[in-house]
Amino acid sequence: MKIPTNDPEQALAFCRQLAVMCAPAAPLIPRPDLSVVVPLHNEQGTVEELYRRIVTALETQSVVFELLFIDDASTDDTARKLTELVSSDERVQVVTLARNFGHQIALSAGLDLAAGNAVVLMDGDLQDAPEILPEFLRKWEEGYDVVYAVRVGRKESLLLRASYSIFYRILAYLADVAMPHDAGDFCLIDRRIVERIRAMPERGRFLRGLRSWAGGRQIGIRVERAARFEGTTKYTLARLLNLALEGIVSFSYVPLRIASAAGICVSVFSAGLAIFYFVKQIFFGLNPPGFATLTVLICFFSGIQLITIGIIGEYLGRVFTEVKRRPLYFIRNVQGAKAPAESISVAQ
Incomplete structure (x- = not known):
C-alpha cells in the first residue's frame, strides 16, 4: 500500500484508515441463552423478592441468563434497590426511561435491548410466578417459538375478572388474527420472533397481539394467577379499557x-x-x-x-x-449494560 505524500489531508485519512484496520478486534461477548425483561414502576416492595425468585428458578437450569429491569421512571425507592442489585450481580442490567412511557412501551424497550437467544416478558408485581420459567424453557427446547401463560384462578375483584373475560371474547371475535383467551404478556419468545416484533413499526403497542401476529409455533401453559405480592395494581379499570381499545383498534376493522x-x-x-x-x-x-x-x-x-x-x-x-414517527421512548441512563447508554438512548 502506498502512502499519499502530496496531499497532507489524504495522508492523514490514510493513516486513520490504516489504524482502524490494524486495531485489535473487540472481544466477542457471547449472547446469553435467556433474557428476562421486567418493567417496573413504583415496585419498591417487590424488587428484592422478585429478583430472588427469578434467580432461584433459573439457577437450577443449564442456561446463561441476564435480568433486564426497565424502570419506567419510578418515583419511589425502586431505583435505589435496582442499583444495589446491579452492584451485587453482574447479570443484572437496569434501564431507566426518561419518563413514564407506560407498560407496553417499557416492554418494547426491553425487547429492543435484550440480548438473549430467547426473551421472557413478565410483570414486576409477582402475579406472574417466576417458578414457571423452567417450564417455559422446556417448551422452548422442544421447538416452540412462543410459550405464553394462560391465566387461571385470577385473584382480582369480580368487576376486573368480568372485564377481562368480556375483553378477550370481544377481541377474539373482532380481531383479524387469532389471539388466545386469558393470555397476557407473560411469555417466552424466541429470538427469531423477537426480531419480527421489533420490525413492526407501529407506535400503538399491543404486544400480545403483535406476538400472535408474528406467527411461529406457539403454545400456552395454564398458570395460576397469584395476587399481588405488595401494594395495589397499577392497571385501573380506565387503563384496562384503554388497553382493550388499543387492542381492538390495532387488530380489527x-x-x-x-x-x-x-x-x-x-x-x-x-x-x-x-x-x-x-x-x-x-x-x-x-x-x-x-x-x-x-x-x-x-x-x-x-x-x-x-x-x-x-x-x-x-x-x-x-x-x-x-x-x-416519534421515538417510542428515551432512556435516561443504563446501569450494568454491555453497551454505552449513548448507543441506545433513542428507539426509532
Whole structure:
C-alpha cells in the first residue's frame, strides 16, 4: 500500500484508515441463552423478592441468563434497590426511561435491548410466578417459538375478572388474527420472533397481539394467577379499557364495518318509515301529530352519528400518532449494560 505524500489531508485519512484496520478486534461477548425483561414502576416492595425468585428458578437450569429491569421512571425507592442489585450481580442490567412511557412501551424497550437467544416478558408485581420459567424453557427446547401463560384462578375483584373475560371474547371475535383467551404478556419468545416484533413499526403497542401476529409455533401453559405480592395494581379499570381499545383498534376493522352497517340499517329504516307515513297520508288521510316520534328519531339518529364519528376518530387518532414517527421512548441512563447508554438512548 502506498502512502499519499502530496496531499497532507489524504495522508492523514490514510493513516486513520490504516489504524482502524490494524486495531485489535473487540472481544466477542457471547449472547446469553435467556433474557428476562421486567418493567417496573413504583415496585419498591417487590424488587428484592422478585429478583430472588427469578434467580432461584433459573439457577437450577443449564442456561446463561441476564435480568433486564426497565424502570419506567419510578418515583419511589425502586431505583435505589435496582442499583444495589446491579452492584451485587453482574447479570443484572437496569434501564431507566426518561419518563413514564407506560407498560407496553417499557416492554418494547426491553425487547429492543435484550440480548438473549430467547426473551421472557413478565410483570414486576409477582402475579406472574417466576417458578414457571423452567417450564417455559422446556417448551422452548422442544421447538416452540412462543410459550405464553394462560391465566387461571385470577385473584382480582369480580368487576376486573368480568372485564377481562368480556375483553378477550370481544377481541377474539373482532380481531383479524387469532389471539388466545386469558393470555397476557407473560411469555417466552424466541429470538427469531423477537426480531419480527421489533420490525413492526407501529407506535400503538399491543404486544400480545403483535406476538400472535408474528406467527411461529406457539403454545400456552395454564398458570395460576397469584395476587399481588405488595401494594395495589397499577392497571385501573380506565387503563384496562384503554388497553382493550388499543387492542381492538390495532387488530380489527370490524368497528368501522359495524358503523357502516348501522348507517345502512338506519337509512333503510328511515326510508321505510317515510314510505309508511306517505302511504298512510294518501290512503287514510291521517296526519300524525309526530312530535314525540320526531324527537325520538332525531335523538336516535344523532346517537348513531356520534358513535360512528367516535369510531372513525379512534382510527384517525392512531393514524395521526403513526405519521408523526416519534421515538417510542428515551432512556435516561443504563446501569450494568454491555453497551454505552449513548448507543441506545433513542428507539426509532
